[in-house]
Amino acid sequence: MARPRILVVGSGFAGVECVRRLERRLSPGEADIRMVTPNAYQLYLPLLPQVASGVLTPQSIAVSLRRSSRHRTRIIPGAAIGVDTAAKVCVIRGITGEESHQAYDHLVLTPGSITRTFDVPGLTEHARGMKTLAEAAYLRDHVIAQLDLADASQDEAERASRLCFVVVGGGYAGTETAACLQRLTHHAVRRYPRLDPGRISWHLLDLAPKLMPELGDSLGRAALDILRRRGIQVSLGVSVAKAGPEEVTLTDGRVLPSRTLIWTAGVAASPLIGTMDAETERGRLVVTAQLTVPQAPGVFALGDAAAVPDLARGGNGAICPPTAQHALRQGRTLADNVIASLRGRPLRPYVHKDLGLVVDLGGTDAVSKPLGVPLRGLPAQAVARGYHWSALRTGVAKTRVMTNWLLNAVAGDDFVRMGFQSAKPPRLREFERTDAYLTPAQVREHTRALRAAG
Numbered sequence: 001m002a003r004p005r006i007l008v009v010g011s012g013f014a015g016v017e018c019v020r021r022l023e024r025r026l027s028p029g030e031a032d033i034r035m036v037t038p039n040a041y042q043l044y045l046p047l048l049p050q051v052a053s054g055v056l057t058p059q060s061i062a063v064s065l066r067r068s069s070r071h072r073t074r075i076i077p078g079a080a081i082g083v084d085t086a087a088k089v090c091v092i093r094g095i096t097g098e099e100s101h102q103a104y105d106h107l108v109l110t111p112g113s114i115t116r117t118f119d120v121p122g123l124t125e126h127a128r129g130m131k132t133l134a135e136a137a138y139l140r141d142h143v144i145a146q147l148d149l150a151d152a153s154q155d156e157a158e159r160a161s162r163l164c165f166v167v168v169g170g171g172y173a174g175t176e177t178a179a180c181l182q183r184l185t186h187h188a189v190r191r192y193p194r195l196d197p198g199r200i201s202w203h204l205l206d207l208a209p210k211l212m213p214e215l216g217d218s219l220g221r222a223a224l225d226i227l228r229r230r231g232i233q234v235s236l237g238v239s240v241a242k243a244g245p246e247e248v249t250l251t252d253g254r255v256l257p258s259r260t261l262i263w264t265a266g267v268a269a270s271p272l273i274g275t276m277d278a279e280t281e282r283g284r285l286v287v288t289a290q291l292t293v294p295q296a297p298g299v300f301a302l303g304d305a306a307a308v309p310d311l312a313r314g315g316n317g318a319i320c321p322p323t324a325q326h327a328l329r330q331g332r333t334l335a336d337n338v339i340a341s342l343r344g345r346p347l348r349p350y351v352h353k354d355l356g357l358v359v360d361l362g363g364t365d366a367v368s369k370p371l372g373v374p375l376r377g378l379p380a381q382a383v384a385r386g387y388h389w390s391a392l393r394t395g396v397a398k399t400r401v402m403t404n405w406l407l408n409a410v411a412g413d414d415f416v417r418m419g420f421q422s423a424k425p426p427r428l429r430e431f432e433r434t435d436a437y438l439t440p441a442q443v444r445e446h447t448r449a450l451r452a453a454g
Contacts, residue, residue, distance in 0.1 A: 003032045004342060007090055007102055008073075009080045009272070010110035011037035011065060012045075013324045014303035016393070017331025018108055018338075023070045025339055033073045034102065036080050038095055038433075040065050043133055046324060047388055047401070049173070051136040052143075053180035053362065054413045058133050060400035063393050076102065080111065081436050082275040082443035085296040089447050093436055101450060106298045106338055109285065110331070111270035113304035113322060114432045115263060122243035124428050127168075127263035130177050135431050139262065141417045142425075143181055144188065146260060148417070151192045161246050161257040163200045168240055169264035170206030172359055175223060177264055178204045179361040182232055188415045202232045203256060206265075207239045214357060219367045222376045226365050239265070263428070267322060269305040271437040281307040281319070289349035291334050300338065302330040302350075312353040324391070325355060358384035 006022065008015050015035065022033055044061040051058050065075060078094035090102045115129040128142070129135050143165070150162040165185070167178040182202045189197045204227065210217070211224045211234065227234055235250070240261070242249040248256045269284045278293060279286040284307040285293060291308065293299040302308060304322040308330060320326045329352045337347040356370040358380070366381035367374075375383055385405070392398045429435050438446070 003029065004105040005103065006031050006033045006106045006108065006338060007104035008033070008035045008108040008110065009037075009090065010112055010270075010303070011035060011039065011042050012110055012112045012303060013042070013327035014331040014334070015108065015110035016042040016063075016065065017328050018110070018302075018335045019073050020070075020393075021332055021335035022338065023072060025335070026342075028072060031106075031342060034076055035065070035073050036076045036078060036090065036092055036102070037065075038077060038079050039133075040075050040077065042393065044388070044392060044397070045131075046172075048130055048133070048136045049176040049180040050360070050362075051133065052130065052139045052177065053184040054140055054415070055180070055362070055408045056401060056404045058137055060397065060404050061392075062133060063397045067394050067396065079433060079436060080272055082438035082440075082446065083107070083109075083272065083299075084443050084447040085276060085278070085293075085299055087447040087450075088298065089450065091438060091443060091446050099446075101446070104298070106341065107300065108334060108338065109272070109293075109299065109301040109305060110303045110327075111272045111305050113267035113269055114271065114434050115428060116266040116268040117263065117428065118265075120240055120243060123240065123261075123263065126243040126245055127261045127428060128425075129428050129431060130173055130262060130264050131267075132431055137418065138426070138431075139181070140184075141419070142260065143184060144415055144417045147185065147188055147192055147195065147415075151194050157257065159199065161259050163195070164203070164256055164258040165201070165260045165262070166203045166205065166240075166248050166256060166258050167262045167264065168205045169266065170204060170208055170211045170234075170236065171264065171266065172212065172357075174204065174206070174262075174264035175212060175227070176360060176362075177262060178202055178232055179227060179230070179365070181262075182230055183362045184413070184415075186230070187413060191415060203258075204232055204234045205238050205240065205250065206236055209236055211236065212359065215359070215367060215369055216374065219369060219374050219376065223359060223361065223367045226361055226367075267304060271434055273305050275438050275440055275443050277440045284319070289351075290337055290347040291330065291350055292337075292347070298341075300334055302334050303327045306330075308350060311349060311351045320350075320352075321354075323354075326352060328391075358387050360384040360388075 041062040047061045050056040078092045082091035146162040150159045285301045308320040310318040310320045333350040358368040368380035368383045
């Protein structure tokens with residue numbers, strides 16, 4: 001008999017953890033494992049702001065999927081753009097643009113999330129996100145380029161717009177991005193004797209009344225004080241009304257001359273979920289506590305794209321937050337449930353109590369809440385970096401990250417641009433490929449054509 005086909009979509013925390021556990025616990029003859037991903041690496045997303053600021057190199061947080069000693073999963077280089085759960089077929093667009101399909105017996109959906117945008121004029125054309133390695137590398141080049149161009153310009157209006165940076169989103173991603181990039185410009189401006197450091201301005205905006213409310217009032221205020229002490233202008237209850245190439249209009253009426261708009265105002269589930277004609281909650285795929293998709297035999301979902309019941313908080317409509325901590329543990333539970341379904345055993349529900357939060361603000365600044373214990377300063381920084389370092393999957397990745405941290409602490413940065421600038425900067429949807437997905441009708445038409453072709 002043919003081996004059961006397990007198809008895993010996505011190479012984030014949940015998908016990789018699931019695959020590695022399947023490889024360890026299934027014998028080679030029990031199943032055929034395949035993973036669909038445009039990149040053959042797991043991106044350690046929480047450290048992305050440190051790549052943008054140059055503290056870490058891009059390679060250090062891109063953990064190779066092929067380094068596992070038990071690696072036997074076939075990696076399909078592409079993106080899943082549609083799923084037909086009735087035909088048990090996944091439509092894939094390869095990295096060179098061709099379309100193909102993969103049949104499955106068990107489908108594990110971990111497509112992750114994309115940057116959430118709103119109907120703000122000019123937003124998708126002029127804003128940049130912080131969700132991919134390419135965006136982080138591009139932003140570093142872009143920020144350094146603004147200093148170079150401001151230094152060379154004789155026009156005061158141009159200088160002002162190039163030295164004003166706007167970050168939208170007061171969650172972890174936005175706060176860490178603003179903090180890390182502000183440190184980059186603070187240190188870099190010393191190499192630009194014609195630039196007045198006082199002319200460089202950083203703005204962090206969020207519609208919420210508090211910064212990172214998940215941390216609690218005390219730590220939230222501590223983080224706010226750190227940012228303001230560094231000169232970052234934090235505006236709460238404010239967002240962007242209109243974005244242009246050289247200015248940003250805020251909802252409170254202010255107009256900031258700026259050529260840098262970084263958008264980190266939340267995430268939305270991958271558009272792949274919308275191709276399935278399945279029930280969703282807050283845009284995420286509805287799943288059971290066992291991570292199965294109702295009315296879709298053989299389909300499992302987890303991570304950012306799934307509304308996983310949070311049983312540790314008593315259920316009652318509570319959903320697990322889209323964090324790496326939950327994704328890792330969901331991946332392990334999901335692998336065990338796939339194995340159980342193969343062997344005819346009962347599935348177990350996912351339960352995990354949140355272990356706390358860490359926020360690295362660069363240098364010696366951090367706020368953390370491990371196991372509910374509030375920390376700030378060096379102790380919080382030690383916890384934050386210790387947690388991230390221990391969560392890296394391979395010894396090579398740990399060595400690279402630790403070496404980068406030590407080298408940056410001792411030698412600093414050379415503020416070198418790598419050449420990612422172009423005459424026409426890529427848009428948000430081009431970085432994250434959000435316009436590549438099919439509609440449910442297109443998916444069904446695709447599978448009908450497959451059946452007709454035999």
